[in-house]
Amino acid sequence: MRDVGASGAVAAPDGEDGDRQFVTALARGLQVLRAFRDAAETLGNREIAARTGLPKPTVSRLTHTLLTLGYLVHDDGERYGLGPAVLALSAAFLRQNSFPQLARPHLQDLATAVQAHVALGLLDGVHSVYIQLWRGAGQTITLSREVGFHLPLARSVMGMAMLAGMEEGERGAMIERLRRDSPAEDRPRLDATIARCLREVEEHGFCVGVGVWHRDINAVAAPVHSPGARGLFAVNVSGPAFLLTETVLRTDTGPKLLAAMARMRALGIVD
Template sequence: MSQSLLRAIALLERVAAGTATLGELAEAEGVHKSTVLRLLRVLEDSGYVQRTDDFRYSLGPGLFRLAQQALDDIDVRALAAPRLRRLRDEVGQTVHVAAFDGRTATYVDKLEPRDAAVRMASRIGSPAALHCTAVGKVFLAALPLPEREALADALDYPRLTPNTLTSPRELLAAAAEVAERGWAYDDAENETFINCVGAPVLGPGGRVLAAVSISVPDVLLPRDAVHDLVPQLLSATREVSRACGYLPAPPTEPEPDPEPDIKPETETEPTEEPVP
């Protein structure tokens, strides 16, 4: 890789980190201002940096366009497939992957056990109802509260089983629990004999890229046993999220307990008892 290209990349990284003026950038790179200015002009012409009226540099719209294209080009299905095949084999149940366009969830992949005794009716390309599927609740819970409420109000609520949620109030309460807990369930709400658990796949910045679910007929496992599969589900979605560029925030150290404000005891001279 040429020295000029390496230096241009270094300049972009320094601008992104807040090094903003020509003088600061030249000093940080240890080169003459004319060299830095020549590279900055190329980057500016390409839209990767922009200069303000006070001669400070910031990242330009061309770079954001590339970043957005990179996000759009993340192929979650391809990145997730190896890990989700392992998840399917670990739990011996059907794994679904769903995508969301802001209003509708759609199944984009389905991994069935090789020796499945019961085949499910779900198909790749079919919709996943937001009000009665685990993946649907995952997507709803990921929305900012105003968008979540507006979408819940706009949905239809066909009752598919006796357990189906049938009102915005019920669905919003369930979505709030999902947002707090980090995973969702469908307890025979979409089909009378199927229980599911679901969790999000995250991308850069914590954006929800997809949802993954484990679906189990009740003739194979009871509901509580399906809920017991959540740790394996979350382990898989965490790995897929990392493959998709998600960087979890580092854990924060707990604040140490303040030292108790104990005043030192003052020693007193012993007093002599009077002699009788």
């Protein structure tokens, strides 16, 4: 959904310049929707303008239109949230793409087995977006994440797993884009993380992130390919660093993730 540059603003969609078939007004309306980082967030016109880079008068017209059509809702003040029409589009996507539904019981079992958060993510520009999220039955420590939450590819182990799942040419182009969008001082860290995670996926089937996204959260992730599914997916297991230590991730959580993938592969759910 969102494509955010180094400045934090939602980047203008590709194809706007010089494409006579490109509808700029529609693209700007979609930029407004992409400014919302999760389903529960509310934003005012000033915040939306800052995130999208669009002029505030333009944002005001767009939010009014999207509100009228049900893609946004208004709270008691001057803030907007995502509306039911967005949910209807999400439901249509899930109906057309059966993979998340088929994977659901297996990933819920995984969440219960590891007592951690399990997320199914879908590639979205330079981010991965959570399209399904499970917590273990009886899990006592939870993270404040929701369906629709975006993780930057450059700063998450789920993003590294998605890079590993790409075709070589696509991966090279994406890595160049991530490096271009990263501050120069961050590029050595990014290069080292990418190299390590690609190697781990090749050797073990999953990659480990120790404080990659947040210093207090560790994770393990693996790319997922499903026959007939639209888009590039990855499964991410995350939790507090004091519980999911690097040793636990490598010797217990990661192998359990691979076992869940193997069960789905035996049923033809994943390749």
